[in-house]
Amino acid sequence: MSNPDYLLSMQGICKSFGAIQANNNVDLNLSEGDILGLLGENGAGKTTLMNILFGTYQADEGKIMIQGRQITIHSTADALGFGIGMVHQHFHLVHRHTVLENLLVGEPGRRGRLDFSGARRRLLEIGDQFGLTLNPDARVSELTIGEQQRLEIIKALFGDSKILILDEPTAVLTPNESTGLFEALRALAEGGLGIIFISHKLHEVRNVTNRVLVMRAGSVSALVEDTKEVTESDLARLMCGHELNPPKKNTSKLGDTFLSLSAIKTGGSTPQKLKGINLSVQGGEILGIAGVSGNGQKELADVIAGVLSHTEGTIEVKGEIISKASPRLMQKLKIGRIPEDRMTTGLVTSLPLYVSMVLPWIRRSIFSRFGILRKNEILSFTSKMIKRFTIQATGPEVKTGTLSGGNLQKVLLARELAFEPEVLLASQPTRGLDVAAAEFVHRQFLSLREKGAAIILISEDLEELFALSDRIVVMYEGRIAGETKINDASVEDIGLLMAGATFGA
Amino acid sequence: MAFRLELREKTPIWFNIVLPLSAVMATLLLCSGLVALAGANVFHAYSELFLSAVSSRFNLVETFVKAAPLIFTGLAVAVAFRAKFWNIGAEGQLLAGAMAAAYIGGIESLPSFSLVPLMIIASALAGAGWAMLPAILRTRFKVDDVVTTLLLNFVMFYVMTALLDGPWKDPLSGYPDSPDIRMDAEFPILLHATRLHLGVMLSLLAAPMVWWFIRRTTLGFSISVVGENPSASAYAGISITRILIYTALISGSLAGLAGAGEVGGLHFQVMSGISPGYGYTGIVIAMLARLNPIGVVLAALFFAVVVTGAEAMSRATGVPVYLADVIQGTALVTMLIAQLFTTYRIRTLTTQG
Numbered sequence: 013m014s015n016p017d018y019l020l021s022m023q024g025i026c027k028s029f030g031a032i033q034a035n036n037n038v039d040l041n042l043s044e045g046d047i048l049g050l051l052g053e054n055g056a057g058k059t060t061l062m063n064i065l066f067g068t069y070q071a072d073e074g075k076i077m078i079q080g081r082q083i084t085i086h087s088t089a090d091a092l093g094f095g096i097g098m099v100h101q102h103f104h105l106v107h108r109h110t111v112l113e114n115l116l117v118g119e120p121g122r123r124g125r126l127d128f129s130g131a132r133r134r135l136l137e138i139g140d141q142f143g144l145t146l147n148p149d150a151r152v153s154e155l156t157i158g159e160q161q162r163l164e165i166i167k168a169l170f171g172d173s174k175i176l177i178l179d180e181p182t183a184v185l186t187p188n189e190s191t192g193l194f195e196a197l198r199a200l201a202e203g204g205l206g207i208i209f210i211s212h213k214l215h216e217v218r219n220v221t222n223r224v225l226v227m228r229a230g231s232v233s234a235l236v237e238d239t240k241e242v243t244e245s246d247l248a249r250l251m252c253g254h255e256l257n258p259p260k261k262n263t264s265k266l267g268d269t270f271l272s273l274s275a276i277k278t279g280g281s282t283p284q285k286l287k288g289i290n291l292s293v294q295g296g297e298i299l300g301i302a303g304v305s306g307n308g309q310k311e312l313a314d315v316i317a318g319v320l321s322h323t324e325g326t327i328e329v330k331g332e333i334i335s336k337a338s339p340r341l342m343q344k345l346k347i348g349r350i351p352e353d354r355m356t357t358g359l360v361t362s363l364p365l366y367v368s369m370v371l372p373w374i375r376r377s378i379f380s381r382f383g384i385l386r387k388n389e390i391l392s393f394t395s396k397m398i399k400r401f402t403i404q405a406t407g408p409e410v411k412t413g414t415l416s417g418g419n420l421q422k423v424l425l426a427r428e429l430a431f432e433p434e435v436l437l438a439s440q441p442t443r444g445l446d447v448a449a450a451e452f453v454h455r456q457f458l459s460l461r462e463k464g465a466a467i468i469l470i471s472e473d474l475e476e477l478f479a480l481s482d483r484i485v486v487m488y489e490g491r492i493a494g495e496t497k498i499n500d501a502s503v504e505d506i507g508l509l510m511a512g513a514t515f516g517a
Numbered sequence: 518m519a520f521r522l523e524l525r526e527k528t529p530i531w532f533n534i535v536l537p538l539s540a541v542m543a544t545l546l547l548c549s550g551l552v553a554l555a556g557a558n559v560f561h562a563y564s565e566l567f568l569s570a571v572s573s574r575f576n577l578v579e580t581f582v583k584a585a586p587l588i589f590t591g592l593a594v595a596v597a598f599r600a601k602f603w604n605i606g607a608e609g610q611l612l613a614g615a616m617a618a619a620y621i622g623g624i625e626s627l628p629s630f631s632l633v634p635l636m637i638i639a640s641a642l643a644g645a646g647w648a649m650l651p652a653i654l655r656t657r658f659k660v661d662d663v664v665t666t667l668l669l670n671f672v673m674f675y676v677m678t679a680l681l682d683g684p685w686k687d688p689l690s691g692y693p694d695s696p697d698i699r700m701d702a703e704f705p706i707l708l709h710a711t712r713l714h715l716g717v718m719l720s721l722l723a724a725p726m727v728w729w730f731i732r733r734t735t736l737g738f739s740i741s742v743v744g745e746n747p748s749a750s751a752y753a754g755i756s757i758t759r760i761l762i763y764t765a766l767i768s769g770s771l772a773g774l775a776g777a778g779e780v781g782g783l784h785f786q787v788m789s790g791i792s793p794g795y796g797y798t799g800i801v802i803a804m805l806a807r808l809n810p811i812g813v814v815l816a817a818l819f820f821a822v823v824v825t826g827a828e829a830m831s832r833a834t835g836v837p838v839y840l841a842d843v844i845q846g847t848a849l850v851t852m853l854i855a856q857l858f859t860t861y862r863i864r865t866l867t868t869q870g
Contacts, residue, residue, distance in 0.1 A: 319752055340754035351752055360746040367742060372753035380735045387733065 018077070019044050019206040020065075020096075020175055025074035027060055034060040035071070036230045042175065042206040047197060049221035049239065050210045051251055053446040054416045057230040058210050062177050066098050067091040078175075097168025098177040101444070103160050105152045111135070111163055112148040115170055131170075138166055142199045157305065158189035165196070169205075176200065177208045180444065182216055188507075194220045212251070212446045214244040226250040252448055259455040261480070262462060267295025268330065270435050270466040271316070271347070276325035278311055285311040287490035288325070293435065293466035298457060300481030300498075301470040304510050308490040309470045310352060313439045316468065317349040318342040329435075343372055348433030350424050352440045352470075354417075358424045361413030365405055366394040368412045369427050397426040402452075418449030425456055436460060439470045454480060474503060488512050532859055537805065537812070540851040541819065547847050548840065557834035566840075569829035570822040578711040581721075582783070584814075584821035586611070586792070588720040589775035590799025591806060591813035592727050593644075597768035599731065599808055600744040602655070602761050606648060606666030607772040608796025609673035613647040614640030614773025616677060618780040619787045622698030629701035633715065636702060637777050644773020645766040647673060652765030656758040670796065681789060695787040704781040716778025721814065723771065728810040730767075740764050772796060801849045807856065820845055 020042040027035040035057045042048050052058045063069045065076065067085040075082055078094055085091050091098075105114050115135065116126050132148055139145040144166055152160060161181060168176055178197075182190045197220055201207055211217050217224055217239070224236040224247065234250040236242050272292030278285055285308045293299045303309050314320035315327070318337040327334040329345045342349065351357040359368040370379050370390050379390050394408035401422045405415055415423065421441065428436065438457070442450040457467055457480060471477050477484055478498070485495040486509035494509040549559045570580045590607040597604035604610075617639040622632060651665035681693035704715040731737040743750045743760045751757055779791055802820060806812030827841035 317752065318754075338754070339752055343754055349752070356746065357748050357752045360742055360749050362745045363741065367738070368749075371742065371749065371755075374735050374738055383735050385733050385735060385738060 017080075018042060019046070019079060021077045021080075022061070022065065023075050023077070025061060025064060025076075026072045027064060027069060028072060033230050035064070038074075038227070038230075038232055040208075040225055040232075042208065044174075044204045044206055045201050046223060047201050047207045047209055047221045049217040049224040050208055050227065051212060051214075051217050051224055051247060052227035053212060053251060053448060054418050056227040056251075058227055059179065060230075061227070062098070062179065062208070062210060065091065066096060066177065092171055092173075095172060095174040096177065097171070097173035097175065099161070099164045099168050099179065099181060101180045103164055105160060105163060107153040108151065110149050110151055111146050111155075114152060114163060115167055119170075134170060135166065138169055142169075142196065142203055144169075144196055144199075156189075158185055158192060161185065161189075161193065162196070165200075169200075173205070175206045175208070177210070179210045180212075181209070182211070182213065190216070214247050214251075214447070217247060218242075218244055228253060248447065258479070259451060259458050261458055264296040264462050264464075266297055267464050267466075269294050270330055271468075272328045273315075274326050274328075276312075276315060276322045276327065278315065278320060278322050285490050286315065286322070289490075289492060291485060291492060293468055295434065295464045295466050296461060297482040298461055298467040298469055298480050300477035300484040301468065301487060302474065302477055302484055302506055302510060303472070303487035303493075305472055307487045309439070309487055311490075312487070313349075313352065313437060313470055316342070316347065316437050317351065339372075346432070346434040348428035348436040350421075350428055350436070350438040350441050352443075354420050354424055355413075359412050359420060361411070363412060364409045365398075365412050365415070365423065366390050366408040368423055369394045369397060369408070372427065373431070393430075397423075397430065401426040418445045418452075421445055421449065421453060425453060429456065429460065432463075432465075433460075434465050436465060436467045437470075438467065440472065441469070442471075442473065442476060450476075474506065477506075478503070486510055533807075533809075536855040536858065537815075537852065540805075540848065540855040543851045543855075544844055544847045547851070548844050551840060551843060552834075552836055555834075555836040555840075557836045562830050562834045562836050565830040565833045566826040567822060568826075570826040575711060576825060578708060578713045580818065580821045580825050581717050582712050582714070583824055584817040585717040585720040585778050585782075586775040586795040587798055587802055587817035587820055588724060588814055589771050589778065590795050591802035591817050592723055592810055593768045593771035593775075594799045594803035595806060595808040595810060595813055596727060596731070596740070596771065597764055598744075598803060600740045600761060600764040601747075602652065602744075602764045602768065603663045604648060604651075604666050604765070604768050604772075605663055605800065606651060606669050606796070607768070607775075607799045608792060608794065609666075609670035610644035610647045610769045610772035611776040611779075611792050611796050612670075612673045612677050613643040614776030615780045615787050615791055616680065616695075616776070617643035617773070618777040619695050619698055622702030622781065622785075623696055625699070629699070632699060632702040633704060633781065636698075636781050637719070637774065640773040640777035640780075641770035642773070644771070644776065645769040648765040648769025648772070649762065652762050656761050677787065678789060681787065685787070693789055697785050698780065702781065703785055704778070712783065714778070714782030716774075716782040719774065720778065723774070724810045724814045727771070731810065736760075736763060772799070775799075798845070801845060804849060805852045819848075 018041045022038065022040040025035050025038040038061055040061065050058050060069065064071045065085070067087045067090050076085060077083065083094055085094065106117070112128060112131050112135065115131050119127065135146070135148050144162055146159060146162055146166065152163065155163065181193060185193060197207055197209070209217070209221055221239050224239055225232060226234040226236070226247065228251065269292050274290050276286055276289040289312060291299070301309060311320060315322050315337070318339040318341060321337060327337060334341065355361055360371065370393065373379055379386055391408045397403070398405055398408065403422045403426065404419050441453050445453065457469070461467055469477065469480060478501070481498050483495060483497055484501050484506060486493045486506055488509065496505065545563060552559045552562045569576060571577050590611060593607045593610065594604060618636040621636045621639045627635065647669065651662050651669060654660040654665050655662045681695060685695040687694045687696065707713045707715065707718060731741065739750070739755050739760045743755060743757055747757050775795060780787060784791060798820065802813055802816040805816040823841045823844050827838040830836055831838045
């Protein structure tokens with residue numbers, strides 16, 4: 013059964029948390045030069061399996077072998093010692109330090125001193141070997157997101173790793189950066205590494221891997237020995253257990269202008285992030301806002317949400333000028349808001365679910381009277397929303413943080429859609445969600461649009477923007493770089509605008 | 518064989534009872550070494566320590582009397598810490614409350630029936646006002662509240678010392694004691710021939726009220742939410758500034774009430790030793806209670822038992838009364854360790870395969 017040719021072999025891995033069986037008898041084999049896709053919905057057990065491999069958890073049963081030798085991994089340090097490197101979805105970098113200094117974190121050094129020259133040599137070596145180059149003296153804060161990820165990969169390779177795990181590596185990248193990453197991964201595989209690529213994006217898995225292990229509900233549901241032999245819809249069926257069902261966009265009638273911004277600027281003493289934004293949305297349309305992250309989308313969302321005040325320009329809601337925006341005023345004007353970071357700005361993960369569900373509405377008379385909570389109404393409202401939005405939660409009292417990412421996003425959606433908003437502002441609403449959850453979110457947006465609401469969709473996922481939007485505007489350095497109707501838009505043009513090109517005059 | 522900590526998905530409910538109890542047991546075990554070192558029989562000493570406090574009606578009442586200020590300061594800290602308003606200043610707020618109560622209680626022109634209620638209101642207002650200052654400094658100017666609340670304790674202490682050495686100095690004895698409050702201002706005694714005064718009753722009533730307030734009011738809801746995630750609260754339209762100010766007002770008034778009880782129910786005057794650090798002990802009690810108002814009552818009673826019992830133990834066995842301080846300090850440490858197990862569990866590692 014044990015094949016010494018495998019670089020890595022995990023056999024019969026079982027792991028349960030209480031009653032939940034996160035991994036059930038999972039086998040995984042990886043050879044040198046392999047790029048193995050690990051595909052599965054959120055909660056399918058991919059992350060648990062990788063955490064076992066990386067020493068964060070211990071398997072209840074099963075064994076792990078590296079080059080035919082059985083090993084025990086107690087900790088992350090053990091995993092690194094066995095040549096296993098991991099690139100997490102969220103980067104672990106010190107922004108004020110340089111590339112070189114970040115590489116030296118956790119390195120033993122020489123006689124208590126940091127080995128800068130050794131690190132510089134190793135960085136060049138990795139650059140020569142795999143084409144992964146970075147300026148060793150650049151500060152992390154000066155690097156683009158793609159470069160920061162390259163640094164994370166170099167960090168993982170730094171200690172001479174043979175196995176590289178990447179957890180949802182493209183979640184934060186632009187299309188071009190993703191292409192760059194895939195090239196780098198192929199070079200690494202040719203150099204003899206075994207790579208495990210965790211993702212739920214089908215086209216990426218099709219694109220970059222040569223084998224795919226599909227997981228569903230804690231078990232292996234399929235092992236594809238040659239990626240080229242399967243189609244994306246094959247993979248989808250293996251992953252979800254059913255065919256994909258992308259939502260259809262019906263025509264909808266344009267209504268009145270619900271929200272318009274003119275010449276909005278922010279700043280004052282702080283660096284100016286918005287430098288004169290003009291845009292408006294009408295009822296019944298979805299306005300997509302594209303752009304490479306950090307070009308003012310977050311600030312724009314914050315201004316509309318009422319948490320960031322603009323220094324110049326005017327905001328009009330249904331023809332009425334808002335002189336002082338605040339979160340509460342925007343709620344009152346029926347503007348639903350889905351923040352970019354659902355864990356920190358959206359929900360209160362450490363408290364029960366019902367708290368997150370009624371957070372903005374707590375002063376409404378259905379939930380409180382004379383300052384006293386109506387606990388029964390709050391609980392039954394939360395239960396109703398759990399049902400209506402098919403949120404996977406055992407009840408309204410469960411701790412919010414125990415829900416999966418897709419379910420957390422459903423909680424936010426349920427909360428913001430509960431009192432029929434006329435405008436919905438959604439920032440990166442499907443980031444990190446699996447296919448089924450993303451489809452659910454999209455369907456909600458489209459049905460809201462058909463009901464005549466205006467939707468502002470800020471996203472870095474061009475596919476999503478093209479699928480949903482009626483119009484797309486591109487933000488570049490705090491301004492609107494261009495606007496197109498969806499029928500006239502092409503990915504190339506949008507891509508160029510995102511990179512700062514200007515058309516015409 | 519090795520051990521490691523692993524995150525728990527869920528904390529069993531019975532932990533809330535078993536953990537504090539095992540922390541207390543561990544404390545006693547740890548302190549038994551010191552008792553033995555003092556040359557006493559550990560069981561004898563501990564039985565004196567715990568039984569004497571409940572052995573007679575008088576001692577039992579005394580335990581509650583000693584617990585009252587600790588319940589108030591414990592509640593004050595618990596409310597504040599829930600909002601992550603780090604009020605280390607219950608001591609100063611207590612002193613402010615005590616002085617306000619002593620001042621009102623000494624005004625001759627007030628009708629006698631109004632004295633007690635006015636003292637209670639005044640002490641709450643004084644404590645609240647003194648807590649407002651650091652809250653404003655934090656919300657307006659982002660000044661660290663740990664530092665301001667702590668340092669304002671000393672400011673209030675010296676204000677009190679100045680009063681006691683100046684205008685309030687006892688003209689007859691020359692001691693730094695304030696004049697006695699009027700007879701009518703003394704808190705009613707609820708149980709004949711004991712010191713069970715109105716303040717004790719108020720402290721026992723305050724705990725369930727605070728519990729209800731935190732769970733069942735929009736303000737209590739907002740306090741918890743702001744403490745757990747300020748940015749989500751702000752995004753949802755809750756004003757963090759307003760909530761922190763309210764939190765400070767409630768916390769400060771609870772601490773101020775502790776002062777009213779001490780002046781109106783026990784000492785009938787203000788003197789420099791009126792609080793042997795009740796405000797600071799309140800922090801320990803709130804932590805022991807894991808910020809739960811009902812837990813505050815239990816933790817305060819535990820401390821009161823230890824303090825009352827230490828005297829009897831010392832008389833009977835010769836173990837120094839300072840053991841009480843050691844037990845209080847050790848209890849905090851063991852409780853903090855015990856709390857670790859509410860979020861983590863220990864796993865033994867065995868070799869795989």
